[in-house]
Amino acid sequence: MLIEFRFKNYRSFRDEAVLSMEAVGLSSFKKSLIEQNKMKLLPGAAIYGKNGGGKSNVIRAFWLGVQFIRNAQRIQHEKASMPVVPFLLDDYSANNPTEFAFDYIADGIKYWYSFEATKEKIIRESLYHAPKGQKALVFSREQQKFNFTEDKARRKLISETVAENQLFFSVACTMNDAVCTKAMKWFREDIFFSRDYTDIPQQLLEYSGDSNMLNAISEYAKAADFGIEEMQFEIENKEIDGAIDFPENIPEGMKSALTSFIQILSETSNNSEGKVTCSHHLNL
Numbered sequence: 001m002l003i004e005f006r007f008k009n010y011r012s013f014r015d016e017a018v019l020s021m022e023a024v025g026l027s028s029f030k031k032s033l034i035e036q037n038k039m040k041l042l043p044g045a046a047i048y049g050k051n052g053g054g055k056s057n058v059i060r061a062f063w064l065g066v067q068f069i070r071n072a073q074r075i076q077h078e079k080a081s082m083p084v085v086p087f088l089l090d091d092y093s094a095n096n097p098t099e100f101a102f103d104y105i106a107d108g109i110k111y112w113y114s115f116e117a118t119k120e121k122i123i124r125e126s127l128y129h130a131p132k133g134q135k136a137l138v139f140s141r142e143q144q145k146f147n148f149t150e151d152k153a154r155r156k157l158i159s160e161t162v163a164e165n166q167l168f169f170s171v172a173c174t175m176n177d178a179v180c181t182k183a184m185k186w187f188r189e190d191i192f193f194s195r196d197y198t199d200i201p202q203q204l205l206e207y208s209g210d211s212n213m214l215n216a217i218s219e220y221a222k223a224a225d226f227g228i229e230e231m232q233f234e235i236e237n238k239e240i241d242g243a244i245d246f247p248e249n250i251p252e253g254m255k256s257a258l259t260s261f262i263q264i265l266s267e268t269s270n271n272s273e274g275k276v277t278c279s280h281h282l283n284l
Contacts, residue, residue, distance in 0.1 A: 002041075
């Protein structure tokens with residue numbers, strides 16, 4: 001569960017920007033909050049603002065940080081440059097490192113991970129955890145100088161294999177460092193990115209037995225002011241056989257969109273013995 005994401009000196013952001021999921025001053029919505037490790041966290045967040053205000057760059061920063069952490073050992077050979085894009089609208093930021101920091105909870109343990117990098121090398125990197133409630137250092141790094149408080153001999157050997165453009169965190173996972181592997185699980189298994197609607201059908205199939213989720217989809221559709229008064233989902237294991245019968249008063253554009261959506265549902269079904277059809281009853 002994400003607690004807070006911070007980044008600095010990336011694209012249009014020169015100064016530190018913070019995306020926090022910690023709930024503050026939301027007593028009227030306390031039933032909607034998620035409680036973990038004595039913290040109250042938001043179940044969701046929206047980024048909004050004027051065009052050109054940097055909304056997309058917040059997502060780009062999060063995506064870049066996560067992808068680099070996941071894949072650093074696999075993609076960073078000795079001479080590879082770092083995929084950072086610093087702020088370029090002043091005389092000094094281009095030479096300063098880009099910073100990423102993630103505070104999160106995984107399997108009940110709170111973690112703090114951060115790194116700073118230029119296009120040439122990692123400047124700083126650190127991982128802390130709190131398995132017993134108190135924040136404790138796993139490792140820290142200033143360029144190629146490493147500091148450990150636990151399992152020092154093993155981690156020192158790992159550090160000797162880490163190039164200046166590689167993350168110790170990622171390399172340690174390939175060496176089966178237990179703490180780093182547990183901390184990495186959140187990045188590799190709990191974060192999903194959706195850039196368009198193509199993964200929605202698979203998610204819909206996964207939640208087909210969850211009446212609350214299907215009801216939420218229906219409520220959002222009705223609130224979107226498309227003229228939809230009611231939606232019902234029927235998911236069956238059978239082949240879609242060509243034309244789909246819609247009520248006569250449905251606009252052609254909506255028919256086309258629903259047909260495409262149903263076809264995608266069919267193509268993304270996990271059931272190898274059948275296809276999926278979704279029946280929508282609309283009163284317009």
